[in-house]
Amino acid sequence: MDVTPFWVAGKATTGGEQMSVTHPYDGREVGVVSVPSEEQVEEAIAAAYAVRKEAARLPLHVRAEALAHVSRRLEERKEELARLITGENGKPLLWARAEVGRAVSVFRFAAEETRRWSGQVQRLDTDPGGAGRMAYTARAPYGAVLAITPFNFPLNLTAHKVAPAIAVGAPVVVKPAPATPLSALVLGELLAETGLPEGMFSVLPVPNERASALVRDERLPIVSFTGSGPVGWSIKDSAPRKHVVLELGGNAAAVVCPDADLDWAAQRIALFSNYQAGQSCIAVQRVYAVGDAYDALLPKVVAAVEGLVTGDPWKDETQVGPMISEEAARRVESWVAASGGRVLAGGTRDGAAYAPTVLTGVAPDSEIACEEVFGPVLFVERVADVDEAFAKVNGSRYGLQAGVFTRSLDTAFQAQRDLEVGGVIIGDVPSYRADQMPYGGVKDSGVGREGVASTMADFTYEKAMVLTGLPL
Known part of the structure; x- marks a missing residue:
């Protein structure tokens, strides 16, 4: 069986180790994935950090077209991807096809939201001390995003982290669930077709025990995690100064x-x-x-x-x-x-x-x-x-x-x-x-919100500029 490469700074790469992906229904091998070395992980993180300013300056039309391209390519390859999801995850084709359709929409929504991504203008002369002043407030990305994704929706929940990151001009490093890395790796393949800057994305199928080093790395100031509560809260505890987004489930x-x-x-x-x-x-x-x-x-x-x-x-x-x-x-x-x-x-x-x-x-x-x-x-x-x-x-x-x-x-x-x-x-x-609505929980169900526009806001902070001496 051919070995599937991973993605480091937008380039297909292989490492010295391999990981087998098996089908839950009958246990047969459905894929073999190359596993990045410590040096290759470091290369991916360094590249994401190095490109962060260039990524934040990318014109909106460049980001939007990259996202639209991925949406179109997901649609073109939807049956192939549905069968890939069923193979690695075991979910019936009925639900795998629905998942691909949702991922198509997530990238389309992100492309649309990117074209609307703009600042706000506010007159400050509503108070005498603000005479002749106006504020322009825009949102800026915190920096590169570490996206840790689960096995249950291996394509769509990866899309929910990757698409908003690109939309706001943030590099993204994806660590997929070890049981289901194949869908995320195909997403890396589609992103590589877009011409986004090197370092803008990496997909690293590393074992879970190696994730803590990624979480602690200060060059990845945002951690977006979907998975179990104990793991999620341990991430937040281990990175108290980072912006952490957690979707930790529930008992609905x-x-x-x-x-x-x-x-x-x-x-x-x-x-x-x-x-x-x-x-x-x-x-x-x-x-x-x-x-x-x-x-x-x-x-x-x-x-x-x-x-x-x-x-x-x-x-x-x-x-x-x-x-x-x-x-x-x-x-x-x-x-x-x-x-x-x-x-x-x-x-x-x-x-x-x-x-x-x-x-x-x-x-x-x-x-x-x-x-x-x-x-x-x-x-x-x-x-x-x-x-x-x-x-x-x-x-x-x-x-x-x-x-x-x-x-x-x-x-x-x-x-x-x-x-x-x-x-x-x-x-x-x-x-x-x-997929376009705010989604997230309270109490032990986590912090932060998904939904494309909500995630874009969550991955960024407000930055105000005040203009002085204007003839308002």
Whole structure:
């Protein structure tokens, strides 16, 4: 099998070591990736630091056209990339194709936002001391970005870090998840077609134990990390003077009110608890059904979960494939066994595949109730009213997104006011995300926001210039 090179300062490069990439469904090798040496990592960081001022001065049309080029090339190679994602990640082609489509949009959004990237003018003579003065405020990049990306969306979550960095004129060094480096390496290939300055990007598939040196390097003043909470908070603790953006997941809840369309709610909950094999930080994990809605909703959810198509991720009709590894599936199996809950559907494991599972009566202090299961498992619980439901949602140490199925405008605005989460989805599951909207959490779900424009703001700081003696 050919060895896939990595990217150092915009150039395809190989190192002395190699890493095998295997398919979660059957364990076969789907790729071999060259691993950069310490010297090559240093070359990438030094190049990013050296080009930072040139990158910040790049004309907007140059940045925008580079981003638009990547968007077009992703579209042209969408089926190839979808199959690559399925190969390294194991997610069904259904979801892999959707992921590529989202990445196409992310780079297109970034190109559009770049052309709108401009400063603001503010007259200061609203106060006598500001007579004849005007402020021009623009945003400047902090510097090079270290982007540490996860395995569950290996292309799109890389896009969410790389595209905004280029849009604001910041070099970016990508460290992809070791299990899924292939998608990010193709993204490096497409960026190399754009003619961006050398040093503007590098893609370094290094083992996780080598990431701490990258995090500590002062030449990379921004760290954008998506992944587990313990790792994310340790990054923030180890780099207290850096600008750190963390997306750390959650245990997303859906509240179902009696006035909701229960058939719609059940179908959406079933599908989006189990899409990506539940390996999404906004996959439905907790369901709180208000009053009589519980008795009507529960059998509908169980039927919808049992009706999902599971198995071979290469089949077009498959909705739920394997988890990233057998180790991950064994962890979910142990959590379900320890939950104290009654299994109404699923609850079985076959290698790396864990069957879509519905529980009731889980212990309130169990890992299933309190932690992020990151697998195809949900539980349903009855609550007396909306106030109790919202209190249950807020009782978690996480706060990423929540879904509220209701037709009541009053309930919708109460949810927006009271729920301690970064996003409230009315009439749908918490798993809905538009790539152009602000996305992120509170509490242990992290700090900062993704969504192209939001990330562009997060990667930059305001810089004001005051003009004096103007004839205003």
